[in-house]
Amino acid sequence: MKQNTTHAALTRLSETYVRLVLAVGAHDADYVDAFYGPPSLKGEELPLETIRKRAAAAIAELKMLSPTRMDGMVLLRHRYILRQLQSLLARVDMLGGKKMTFDEESQALYDAVAPVYTEEHFRTLRDELGTALPGTGSVPERFEAYRKGFVIPTEKLDRVFTAAIEESRKRTARRITLPAGESFTVEYVTGKSWSGYNWFKGNCHSLIQVNTDLPITADRAVDLASHEGYPGHHVYNSLLETHLVRGKKWMEFTVYPLFSPQSLIAEGTANFGIEMAFPGEERAEFERDVLFPLAGFPAAEAAQYYRIHELFLKLAYAGNEAARRYLNGEFTREQAVDYLVNYALMSADRASQRTKFFDQYRSYVINYNLGQDMVKRYIESAGGTLRKPDLRWKIFEELISSPRLPSGLL
Numbered sequence: 001m002k003q004n005t006t007h008a009a010l011t012r013l014s015e016t017y018v019r020l021v022l023a024v025g026a027h028d029a030d031y032v033d034a035f036y037g038p039p040s041l042k043g044e045e046l047p048l049e050t051i052r053k054r055a056a057a058a059i060a061e062l063k064m065l066s067p068t069r070m071d072g073m074v075l076l077r078h079r080y081i082l083r084q085l086q087s088l089l090a091r092v093d094m095l096g097g098k099k100m101t102f103d104e105e106s107q108a109l110y111d112a113v114a115p116v117y118t119e120e121h122f123r124t125l126r127d128e129l130g131t132a133l134p135g136t137g138s139v140p141e142r143f144e145a146y147r148k149g150f151v152i153p154t155e156k157l158d159r160v161f162t163a164a165i166e167e168s169r170k171r172t173a174r175r176i177t178l179p180a181g182e183s184f185t186v187e188y189v190t191g192k193s194w195s196g197y198n199w200f201k202g203n204c205h206s207l208i209q210v211n212t213d214l215p216i217t218a219d220r221a222v223d224l225a226s227h228e229g230y231p232g233h234h235v236y237n238s239l240l241e242t243h244l245v246r247g248k249k250w251m252e253f254t255v256y257p258l259f260s261p262q263s264l265i266a267e268g269t270a271n272f273g274i275e276m277a278f279p280g281e282e283r284a285e286f287e288r289d290v291l292f293p294l295a296g297f298p299a300a301e302a303a304q305y306y307r308i309h310e311l312f313l314k315l316a317y318a319g320n321e322a323a324r325r326y327l328n329g330e331f332t333r334e335q336a337v338d339y340l341v342n343y344a345l346m347s348a349d350r351a352s353q354r355t356k357f358f359d360q361y362r363s364y365v366i367n368y369n370l371g372q373d374m375v376k377r378y379i380e381s382a383g384g385t386l387r388k389p390d391l392r393w394k395i396f397e398e399l400i401s402s403p404r405l406p407s408g409l410l
């Protein structure tokens with residue numbers, strides 16, 4: 001097939017893809033995370049069976065296109081649309097009542113499977129953390145008591161967040177050319193199953209929502225600023241819009257289906273973005289000099305707080321494990337909460353909120369920590385180590401400006 005024909009076919013199939021994602025959105029309120037394409041791509045409501053047939057036909061057509069004749073970016077594009085459509089088909093099956101195990105579901109929807117760790121593994125990590133904690137009692141109790149001393153007072157929340165966002169933006173802008181006029185709004189909300197959310201609105205604008213249902217500890221300020229903002233979701237979406245939608249007229253990026261491989265790339269780069277913006281000791285230093293004083297915490301405690309936080313992050317996979325067993329029917333909600341309290345060191349309230357996240361988003365949980373580890377390995381094995389910050393940022397920027405799939409990171 002000639003190259004022009006391939007391009008024309010991809011253009012047409014990318015529009016089919018957008019229409020089908022929007023059509024699934026009519027059956028699944030959480031499916032369409034963002035859409036800022038032309039309203040003409042919003043078609044009529046379709047029954048699931050029609051969506052399934054059209055998606056299968058588009059997949060068959062994509063498989064007929066010859067990838068050997070495509071250049072690098074077009075090849076990535078071809079694979080991306082194909083795999084996103086296969087994921088869409090899996091979501092349609094789920095909406096039609098198909099049951100999958102946790103791992104089958106994450107493979108089908110997100111193109112990845114999270115590793116399994118034993119309770120013994122988490123117990124060892126947790127006890128290691130315990131040796132760094134003051135006080136007496138169990139590790140979860142001592143961890144919770146320790147963190148209570150670092151809850152950002154409500155009236156200082158906005159000031160602390162604003163400082164964290166400004167610093168993340170400054171650090172990112174030194175390394176990545178941010179699109180002119182990019183902007184975001186921060187809103188404080190309640191009654192959600194997540195702790196923060198970035199809603200991309202197009203024209204390089206995001207709405208960042210912060211959930212204030214539960215106490216917000218010191219670490220959440222930079223986490224949210226870098227993850228939701230810079231160089232996380234807001235930058236990722238703005239670069240895709242600038243380079244692919246405006247630059248190449250690739251319409252598939254005007255829509256973002258939440259339950260799709262794109263989410264592992266989005267969450268993985270957003271989580272790794274924290275380490276990009278604040279590598280090594282720089283985070284603890286910034287917290288000590290700026291955020292801790294703003295929040296009213298003793299600056300001298302910042303280094304120890306982040307040593308403990310590092311150990312705590314290693315327990316993130318316990319969250320996947322609780323979700324896997326809960327969604328596979330091996331855990332009741334109560335057992336999942338217990339597991340989260342014991343091994344992921346969440347407060348009982350946080351753990352209970354988290355099981356509601358499992359209900360709503362299911363195996364989506366793997367996208368954060370597994371995504372982060374996959375992105376880190378990808379960047380570092382390509383030479384982008386801490387010692388080579390220029391290369392590290394270059395690879396990171398390419399990753400968040402091109403059509404990528406989790407299996408493509410391996």
Ligand SMILES: [Zn+2]
Pocket residue numbers: 227228233266267270
């Ligand atoms: Zn996120």
